[in-house]
Every structure is written in C-alpha cells, then in structure tokens.
Amino acid sequence: MKKVKVSLTTRSYCILVGSGTLNSLAEELAKLGLKGKVLMVTNTTVEPLYGKILIDELTSSGYAVSSLVLPDGENFKSLETTAQIYDAILEAGLDRQGIILALGGGVIGDMAGFAAATYMRGINFVQVPTTLLAQVDASVGGKVAVNHPRGKNLIGSFYQPSLVFIDTATLDTLPVREILSGLSEVIKYGIITDPELFSYLEVNVIARGIRGKEFFIDIVEKSCAIKAKVVSRDEREENVRAILNFGHTIGHGIEAATHYQVFRHGEAVAIGMMGAACISREMGLISAPEVERIRSLIISVGLPVYFSGIAWEEIWYHMQADKKAKDGNINFILPTSIGSVVISPVDPHTIRKVVESELIR
Ligand SMILES: NC(=O)c1ccc[n+]([C@@H]2O[C@H](COP(=O)([O-])OP(=O)(O)OC[C@H]3O[C@@H](n4cnc5c(N)ncnc54)[C@H](O)[C@@H]3O)[C@@H](O)[C@H]2O)c1
Numbered sequence: 001m002k003k004v005k006v007s008l009t010t011r012s013y014c015i016l017v018g019s020g021t022l023n024s025l026a027e028e029l030a031k032l033g034l035k036g037k038v039l040m041v042t043n044t045t046v047e048p049l050y051g052k053i054l055i056d057e058l059t060s061s062g063y064a065v066s067s068l069v070l071p072d073g074e075n076f077k078s079l080e081t082t083a084q085i086y087d088a089i090l091e092a093g094l095d096r097q098g099i100i101l102a103l104g105g106g107v108i109g110d111m112a113g114f115a116a117a118t119y120m121r122g123i124n125f126v127q128v129p130t131t132l133l134a135q136v137d138a139s140v141g142g143k144v145a146v147n148h149p150r151g152k153n154l155i156g157s158f159y160q161p162s163l164v165f166i167d168t169a170t171l172d173t174l175p176v177r178e179i180l181s182g183l184s185e186v187i188k189y190g191i192i193t194d195p196e197l198f199s200y201l202e203v204n205v206i207a208r209g210i211r212g213k214e215f216f217i218d219i220v221e222k223s224c225a226i227k228a229k230v231v232s233r234d235e236r237e238e239n240v241r242a243i244l245n246f247g248h249t250i251g252h253g254i255e256a257a258t259h260y261q262v263f264r265h266g267e268a269v270a271i272g273m274m275g276a277a278c279i280s281r282e283m284g285l286i287s288a289p290e291v292e293r294i295r296s297l298i299i300s301v302g303l304p305v306y307f308s309g310i311a312w313e314e315i316w317y318h319m320q321a322d323k324k325a326k327d328g329n330i331n332f333i334l335p336t337s338i339g340s341v342v343i344s345p346v347d348p349h350t351i352r353k354v355v356e357s358e359l360i361r
Pocket residue numbers: 043045046049072073074077104105106107108110130131132133134137138139140141142143144152153170171172173174175178181264265266
C-alpha cells in the first residue's frame with residue numbers, strides 16, 4: 001500500500017492507498033492501537049457491496065462490530081440523521097475507546113465524522129472512502145459537517161481521522177457519473193496548485209480515457225499528497241487552506257438552491273470553477289486562453305459548465321452563507337494561471353454578471 005502522511009503534530013495520521021486491500025483493515029487498526037468497539041456507519045447502497053466484507057474482516061480479528069445503515073443521499077446529510085448515529089453509538093455501547101468507521105462516500109464520511117467529533121466530545125474516527133470524490137478529497141483533512149437548509153456544511157467541525165484507508169478496487173462498482181464528479185476535485189487540485197497534474201489529466205483523460213487500476217491509484221495518491229500538504233500548513237482554514245474551496249462558492253450555492261437534487265457535488269464544483277475562472281478573467285487576473293483551457297478540460301471530462309432553471313437570486317441567497325464571507329464581502333479563490341490562485345473579495349455585481357452571462361443557459 002502507498003502511504004501519504006498528514007502532518008499535524010499530535011493529530012498526524014496516514015492515508016493508505018491500495019487496491020483489493022479491504023481485508024487488511026483490522027491489521028492497520030491494531031498497529032495504531034485502536035482496539036475499542038466499532039460502529040460501522042454506511043448507507044443502503046454501500047452496505048450490500050462492502051459491509052459484510054468489512055464486518056467479517058474485523059470480527060475475525062476480534063473486534064466487536066455493529067453497523068448502522070443510513071438512507072442514501074445528500075439530503076440526508078442533516079442533524080436529524082446524525083441523531084440516529086448518536087442513538088446507534090449508545091445502542092452499541094461505545095465508550096471513549098470506541099471507533100466510528102465511515103464506509104461510503106463523502107456524505108457518510110462528513111456526517112459520521114461529525115458524530116465522532118461530538119459524541120463524548122470526540123471518539124476515534126476511521127475513514128474508509130468508497131467514492132473517487134471521497135478518496136481524493138472528502139476523507140482527508142478533517143472537515144466534518146452536516147447541511148442546514150440555508151447552506152452546505154454550515155454545522156460542523158475540524159476533526160481529524162486516525163486513519164484514512166483507501167481501497168481503489170471499490171471504485172469498480174461506482175457509477176461513471178460519480179467517477180466524473182470525483183475527477184472535478186482532481187481538476188481543482190491542478191488549477192490551484194499543480195500545472196503538471198492538469199496536463200497529466202489533459203493527456204490521460206482526454207487522449208487515453210479514464211481507465212485502469214494504475215490510473216486511479218495514481219490520481220488518488222497525487223490528490224491526497226496535495227491535500228495533505230495544504231492541510232498540514234493550515235488545518236483550520238485560517239489562510240492557505242481556503243484554496244481547496246476553489247469553485248465551491250458558486251458550487252455550494254447551486255447545490256443548495258437545487259436542494260441537492262440536480263447536481264452531484266463535483267458537477268456543481270465544476271460549474272463553480274468555471275464561474276470563478278470567468279470572474280478572474282473579468283477582473284483582468286487571468287488570460288482568456290487559460291480560461292478556455294480550463295473550460296476545455298472540464299467539458300472533455302464530461303462535467304457541466306453551465307446550468308438552467310435556477311434564478312440568480314436563489315443562488316445568491318445561499319452564497320451569502322458562504323464560510324469565506326467576511327464583513328458581508330464574499331471571498332473567491334481566483335486562478336491567475338493554471339497552477340496558481342489568489343484569494344480576493346469580489347463585488348456582487350461582477351459575480352452576478354458572470355453567473356448570468358456565462359453560467360445560466
Ligand atoms: N470533508 C471534505 O473535505 C469534503 C470534500 C469534498 C466533498 N465533501 C462532501 O462530500 C459529499 C459528496 O461526496 P460523494 O461525491 O462521495 O457523494 P456520496 O457520498 O453521496 O456518494 C455518491 C453515491 O455513490 C454511492 N456509492 C458510494 N460508494 C460506492 C461504491 N463503491 N459503489 C457504488 N456506489 C457507491 C453512494 O451511495 C451515493 O449514492 C458532499 O456532501 C460534499 O460536501 C466533503
């Protein structure tokens with residue numbers, strides 16, 4: 001297994017990346033001295049695919065395992081569903097040595113992590129992400145949260161897992177639309193910090209197509225390394241970590257305005273990245289050809305660059321709850337070229353002009 005370290009003094013941990021490795025999870029938990037009762041939190045889609053494998057793996061190594069199977073979907077990423085996790089923790093008899101194991105995509109990881117962060121003020125948390133998006137992004141860095149009707153991830157915390165255990169073979173069952181949604185966050189890493197990764201995607205996705213075990217191990221490892229580096233510098237988004245939010249200001253606005261029913265997270269982020277790139281061009285910070293290169297990769301991958309049926313006012317209502325807002329100003333992550341960004345307030349007229357002229361069709 002490949003290993004990426006997230007260095008955060010006493011909260012440091014490893015991300016293990018392999019293929020066909022689910023049956024060595026117990027060994028990795030034991031190496032970390034994690035011995036308590038386990039509550040596996042998953043959903044109705046993932047449990048039939050990988051639930052039994054993990055339960056058998058852990059129980060055969062002596063772990064006491066219970067499971068909670070939640071309904072599938074972003075609209076269940078709520079305080080109401082989290083209350084069910086607390087009930088299941090109590091039912092399973094977890095004490096402070098207990099382990100919450102999140103098996104699933106980013107929705108399960110964010111919500112189970114939030115429960116782990118808050119139950120008894122924090123118990124052990126292990127991420128076993130099974131979507132590309134969760135493997136390249138959501139399982140790493142400790143942002144745990146649930147949604148509020150006003151906006152995304154508004155109720156949450158920073159709470160690092162003890163281990164991120166990635167088996168890319170789980171992607172074999174993932175629908176193509178979800179693979180593309182995950183690639184959106186990988187494109188994000190290329191634009192914010194890594195022009196070589198951006199070019200690699202142009203070659204490997206556009207020219208050769210998305211395929212192969214090696215391709216996934218490679219992009220998961222590259223992505224985790226980028227995210228680990230940023231998070232290690234700024235765990236609580238006091239400065240540089242905000243760059244990981246590129247494309248999310250408009251993206252989250254679109255997701256919330258459509259009640260999470262129309263776009264996958266990565267799709268909304270793709271539209272949001274296009275919006276931020278166009279805002280940057282309007283402000284004279286990036287050249288038009290660079291913006292078109294971004295558009296071209298997003299389209300070639302099969303991700304959206306515009307939407308219809310939502311009015312500016314609806315998106316704006318939700319965007320104003322963005323966590324990067326300061327004194328009523330919305331801060332954007334704006335690309336200045338492929339591989340570098342600046343963080344800057346943008347006036348609402350410019351945002352509206354770009355959203356209406358470039359993103360709504
Ligand atoms: N904490 C963070 O840093 C962070 C980063 C990025 C995104 N997020 C959050 O992550 C969420 C999006 O995550 P996501 O894209 O994984 O969505 P998701 O969790 O809804 O998973 C997408 C779909 O794939 C299914 N699925 C999961 N694994 C599968 C598998 N191996 N085979 C078949 N189906 C499978 C799920 O049941 C679901 O239907 C959003 O809530 C977003 O806000 C958090």
